[in-house]
Amino acid sequence: MYYIDYHIHPGYSVDAEDISLFTYCYQSLQLGLKEICFTPHLEVDPARRHLDWFVRVDGCRYPMEHAYWLDKYFLELDQVKQQFKTSPLKIKAGIEVGFEKGYEKEIEKILANYPFDFVLGAVHCLEHRAISSVNECEEYFVSRSLTHVIKEYFTTLELAVKTGLFDCMAHLDLYRRFGVKIFGPQILGAHNGLIEPVLAEMAKRRIGLELNTSGIRRGLTEFHPGRDILLLARESGINIFTIGSDAHQLKDLGDRVPQAAALVSQLKLPVHIFTARHPFEI
Numbered sequence: 001m002y003y004i005d006y007h008i009h010p011g012y013s014v015d016a017e018d019i020s021l022f023t024y025c026y027q028s029l030q031l032g033l034k035e036i037c038f039t040p041h042l043e044v045d046p047a048r049r050h051l052d053w054f055v056r057v058d059g060c061r062y063p064m065e066h067a068y069w070l071d072k073y074f075l076e077l078d079q080v081k082q083q084f085k086t087s088p089l090k091i092k093a094g095i096e097v098g099f100e101k102g103y104e105k106e107i108e109k110i111l112a113n114y115p116f117d118f119v120l121g122a123v124h125c126l127e128h129r130a131i132s133s134v135n136e137c138e139e140y141f142v143s144r145s146l147t148h149v150i151k152e153y154f155t156t157l158e159l160a161v162k163t164g165l166f167d168c169m170a171h172l173d174l175y176r177r178f179g180v181k182i183f184g185p186q187i188l189g190a191h192n193g194l195i196e197p198v199l200a201e202m203a204k205r206r207i208g209l210e211l212n213t214s215g216i217r218r219g220l221t222e223f224h225p226g227r228d229i230l231l232l233a234r235e236s237g238i239n240i241f242t243i244g245s246d247a248h249q250l251k252d253l254g255d256r257v258p259q260a261a262a263l264v265s266q267l268k269l270p271v272h273i274f275t276a277r278h279p280f281e282i
Helices: 021-031 046-052 068-083 104-112 134-142 146-163 176-189 195-205 227-236 257-266
Strands: 004-008 035-038 041-043 054-057 060-063 090-098 118-122 208-212 241-244 272-275 278-281
Touching (some): 004 090, 004 118, 004 241, 021 035, 021 068, 068 090, 090 104, 090 272, 146 176, 146 195, 208 227, 208 257, 227 257, 241 257, 241 272
Parallel strands (some): 090 118, 208 241
Antiparallel strands (some): 054 060
16 A cells, blocks of 8 residues: 655644654664655745744744745755665655635745645634644634634635645545534534635535544544534545544654555545645555
8 A cells, every 4th residue: 555644743833842854764664664745834824923923943843934934844854865775765845834815925936945845735824823733723603603703714714725826625624523522513614605605616626635643642532624524525626635644743643644545545535645736646
C-alpha cells in the first residue's frame, strides 16, 4: 500500500514541536510511509498579528511576513531530499494557508514566489477568532447561534474556494472539532443546504478534499470530514482526495493513515499526490 501523509507541521509552525524536516523524514521511513508533504502554517490576518504571524527558525521566532523563513524552508527541503534520495521516501514541499477575506493578493504573491508542490487551504478563523483553538473557540461559539457559526463558516469557505488559490481544502468540517461540545449533536447535520454549493465549486475547479485524521485524535468519532460529507463530496463530483495526519508532534506523524486509506478505498475515493501543484492519482 502506498501510504501518504500530506499534512505535516514541522518546527517552522510555532504551534508545533520544534522538530526538523530530517527527523520527520527519518520517522516516516520507520512508519512505512511512501510519500510525505510538509505544510507549515501561513496566516495573513493582520488582526491576529500578535497571535499568528510568527514562524520558528533555528529555535527563534520570526515575523511570518519576512521571506527569510521560506528561503530557509526550501533550503532545508533541498537538503533532506538529497539526504533521502536513495530511500523509497518521496518528499514534497507544501504549505497550509489560513484563508482571510481581503488578503488574496498577499497569499497569491507568496505562492507565486516559491516552488510549492502542494497548497492546502483552510478556514481556521471566523470573525478573527480561531475556531481551531481550544482557547479561543469556546468564547466564539457560546456568544453566537449555531446557524450564525455554520453560515459564516461556509460563506468563508466558499470565498476561499472561489479564489482558485488552493489545490486542496483541509479539514472541511473543522467547526465540529470543538463545536460539538457547545452545540451538541445537532452540529453534525448543520452543513446540510450550505455545503453543497461549496463542494460543487470545488469539483468545478478540480480542487481536492483532504481526509484529515486528527478528528479522532481530538476526541471526535470520525475523521475530518465525516463519512457523510465524504459521500456528498463524491456525489458532487470531487475526484481528488488526499490524506493527512495534521501532525504537530512527531508522535502524530502518520496517525491512522492506514485506517484513512481503507476508508477512502471502501468509498472509492481516488487518492492523489501532488508535484508542482499538479495532482496525480496513486
